[in-house]
Amino acid sequence: MTTDERFSASFEELRPDRMVGARHEAITGPVRSWETDFSHVEPEWADDPYRVYDDLRQRCPIAHTDRFGGGWLPVRYDDVAAIAYDTDSFSSRSVVMSNVRPSLDLAPVGTSPPISSDPPFHHDARRLLLPAFTKKAVETREPATRAYCHELIDAFGDRRDVDAAVEYAQHIPVRVIAELLGLPLEDAPRFREIVANTLEAVNLPPDERAARIGAQFDYFLGHIRDHVANPRDDLIGHLVEAELHGAKLDPLHVAGTISLLLIAGIDTTWSAIAASLWHLATHPEDRRRLVAEPALLPTAIEEFLRAYAPVTMARLVKRDQHWRGVDMKADDWILLSFPAANRDPDQFDRADEVVIDREVNRHAAFGLGIHRCVGSHLARMELRTALGVWLERIPEFALTDAGPVHWAPGQVRGPRTLPVHIG
Amino acid sequence: MKVSIDRARCQGHGRCYELAPEIFDADDEGYGVVLGTGEIAPGLARRARLAALNCPESAVDIDDGEQIT
Numbered sequence: 179m180t181t182d183e184r185f186s187a188s189f190e191e192l193r194p195d196r197m198v199g200a201r202h203e204a205i206t207g208p209v210r211s212w213e214t215d216f217s218h219v220e221p222e223w224a225d226d227p228y229r230v231y232d233d234l235r236q237r238c239p240i241a242h243t244d245r246f247g248g249g250w251l252p253v254r255y256d257d258v259a260a261i262a263y264d265t266d267s268f269s270s271r272s273v274v275m276s277n278v279r280p281s282l283d284l285a286p287v288g289t290s291p292p293i294s295s296d297p298p299f300h301h302d303a304r305r306l307l308l309p310a311f312t313k314k315a316v317e318t319r320e321p322a323t324r325a326y327c328h329e330l331i332d333a334f335g336d337r338r339d340v341d342a343a344v345e346y347a348q349h350i351p352v353r354v355i356a357e358l359l360g361l362p363l364e365d366a367p368r369f370r371e372i373v374a375n376t377l378e379a380v381n382l383p384p385d386e387r388a389a390r391i392g393a394q395f396d397y398f399l400g401h402i403r404d405h406v407a408n409p410r411d412d413l414i415g416h417l418v419e420a421e422l423h424g425a426k427l428d429p430l431h432v433a434g435t436i437s438l439l440l441i442a443g444i445d446t447t448w449s450a451i452a453a454s455l456w457h458l459a460t461h462p463e464d465r466r467r468l469v470a471e472p473a474l475l476p477t478a479i480e481e482f483l484r485a486y487a488p489v490t491m492a493r494l495v496k497r498d499q500h501w502r503g504v505d506m507k508a509d510d511w512i513l514l515s516f517p518a519a520n521r522d523p524d525q526f527d528r529a530d531e532v533v534i535d536r537e538v539n540r541h542a543a544f545g546l547g548i549h550r551c552v553g554s555h556l557a558r559m560e561l562r563t564a565l566g567v568w569l570e571r572i573p574e575f576a577l578t579d580a581g582p583v584h585w586a587p588g589q590v591r592g593p594r595t596l597p598v599h600i601g
Numbered sequence: 602m603k604v605s606i607d608r609a610r611c612q613g614h615g616r617c618y619e620l621a622p623e624i625f626d627a628d629d630e631g632y633g634v635v636l637g638t639g640e641i642a643p644g645l646a647r648r649a650r651l652a653a654l655n656c657p658e659s660a661v662d663i664d665d666g667e668q669i670t
Contacts, residue, residue: 308630313615476619480655538654546657550612555631558619 182406182418184429189395192430199280200509202247204381213238216251218275218490218513219380224587231518232530240504246275246380249492249511250504251518255542257502258519261493261512262546267501268493268512269296270549274589275492275511276380276387290438291431293549300548303431306420307439310358310413313555319354320559326353327567334600339580342459342568343452343596350564351447354556355440360412361401368397372437373445378588398433413439439553447557449488449592450543451564456593457482457532458569459577464534469573472566478534479561484541485532487517490589491545516542517591575600602641603664604649606633610660617652617661624649625661633660 209215209222212230217223223230231253234241241251252258261268271288272280280289288294292303309315330349334340352370356363375390382390405414417432458465468478493512500506520541523529544551551557577583580597604624606617613631617624623645628634641649653661 305630308613312627312629312631313618314627537651540655540657540659542657544614544657547612550614550657555615 180407180409181403184426185399185402185406185432187429189392189399189433199278199284200247201384202277204277204383205245206381213241214243215245216241216243216513217245218589219378219587221587224585224591227515227517227591228521228530231515231521235518235522240502242504246277246511247279247509248507249275249513250495250506251513251515252502253515253518253522255519255522255525258514258516258542259546260502261514262491262542262549265297265300265548267496267499269496270294270300270491270493271296272494273492274376274380275513278384278387279494279509279511287428287431288434289430290434290441292435292552293438293442294434297548302422303435304548304552306417306422307435307552310416311552311554311556313559316556316559319358319556320563322357323350323354323560323563324567326350327564328571331567331571338600339578340598340600341595342455342575342598343448343593346568347452347455347564347593347596348445348448350451350560351444354447354560355443358413358443358556359436359439360405360410360414361440369440369444372397373441373590376437376441377445377590378586380588394437395430395433398436399429402429402432402436442551443553443556445586445590445592446488446551446553447560449586449590450483450486450557450561452593452596453486453488454479454482454561454565455568455598456577456583456596457486458565459575459596459598461532462576464532465569465573465575467534468565469569472569474535475562475566475569476558477536477539479558479565480539480541481532481534481536482561483543484520484526484536484539486592487520487541487543488590488592489543489545489551490515490517490591491549492589513589516545572600602643602646602649602666604635604639604641604653605662605664606635607660607662608632610658612658612660614657616655616657620655621645621648621652625652 234253239254271285286296286299292300330346352366372394491514495506495510497508521529544554575598578597578599583593584595586594611632617633653663
């Protein structure tokens with residue numbers, strides 16, 4: 179059996195210090211003031227963050243919190259863009275705002291390259307991934323994705339009441355990503371657990387959080403070893419063989435990138451599909467128009483991405499600085515809200531309305547600058563396919579009162595339950 | 602009318618080659634490239650403008666030649 183010495187150690191052995199860095203006590207409970215105590219993991223934020231952004235934009239466009247050890251929330255498009263572009267002042271070495279700040283020693287690679295990487299390392303690590311994610315490369319997955327969407331709807335059988343998030347939206351990216359990486363689809367429940375652990379469980383005690391992330395990396399290392407023993411033509415196989423600066427990749431680079439692609443590829447797209455279906459379930463005029471004019475779907479999808487952008491990123495301030503009226507300290511978090519930027523009336527006409535035939539739509543749902551979502555073409559293919567098949571098969575549907583629509587808190591927001599009645 | 606892509610700004614969002622595939626294409630890494638010389642036939646001017654107005658990085662430049670006249 180083929181082995182590769184790089185991958186023989188466990189995560190604990192590869193990184194004995196685990197998640198070393200400054201730790202802070204978790205502060206939880208209702209937000210006292212959005213200007214001085216914001217939190218993106220409390221239910222009042224998950225229910226309606228747009229009200230919060232619109233209010234802050236009027237009164238306090240760069241809000242602060244002492245939670246997570248201190249951080250800032252800019253809500254104007256211009257401020258969000260400026261931070262995304264300024265990789266010299268704002269580090270990506272952690273992009274999930276939590277109570278642990280990875281030490282600056284981790285830069286420029288970070289824990290899950292290239293999203294956690296800063297220049298100059300970032301550029302070369304990203305180039306390893308780009309060819310697999312071009313529009314042309316991802317289009318080859320469209321027929322299988324379409325067939326799977328049909329299977330999911332077939333499985334509804336004669337039932338008229340279904341959950342469009344649980345029974346449809348969530349399965350599509352899980353399948354696409356599992357096939358792309360080369361992970362077994364039976365592990366889907368585990369993928370969802372990994373996503374929730376990383377993105378939602380940010381207020382767990384740091385040791386508990388570190389233990390879960392360690393188990394996650396050991397899971398990936400196990401599959402990497404299996405790929406070494408049984409080489410396959412998938413993205414894990416590609417990363418095992420890939421070279422950077424004349425050498426094979428560090429084992430934690432390989433495992434970190436797999437972790438990134440799994441996490442960033444699943445509930446982001448699941449959220450975007452489900453949020454679009456939520457809009458169509460609650461706006462019959464838009465739904466009927468898209469059924470009548472399927473050619474409008476790509477334009478409408480851009481508008482859903484603008485209005486319901488699922489992903490908020492984070493940055494760490496590199497050094498003390500006075501920035502656009504506030505005093506930022508080294509290691510303060512920035513909660514980089516592309517959803518807030520996308521609702522800024524200084525950037526978009528009728529910013530608070532969903533205009534499905536909006537022709538000019540320079541939205542930032544996939545980020546701006548060097549960290550533009552590497553999977554954006556894949557996400558658009560999944561959205562077009564998932565929404566196209568749904569509308570073709572189920573032109574008439576509406577939200578039911580079978581249960582509440584539950585929107586996920588944290589940095590990836592979307593409906594996790596979406597009970598609809600068909601017909 | 603002539604279009605060009607500012608390579609320093611382009612991040613591969615691909616809005617230009619989605620909206621105006623007659624004018625733009627992707628390279629092997631997904632960055633936008635202009636097909637041919639970038640000289641735009643009058644019938645495609647609207648498409649070219651749409652691509653420029655939808656680029657999140659404002660990386661599509663349009664030269665109308667108006668400053669010359």
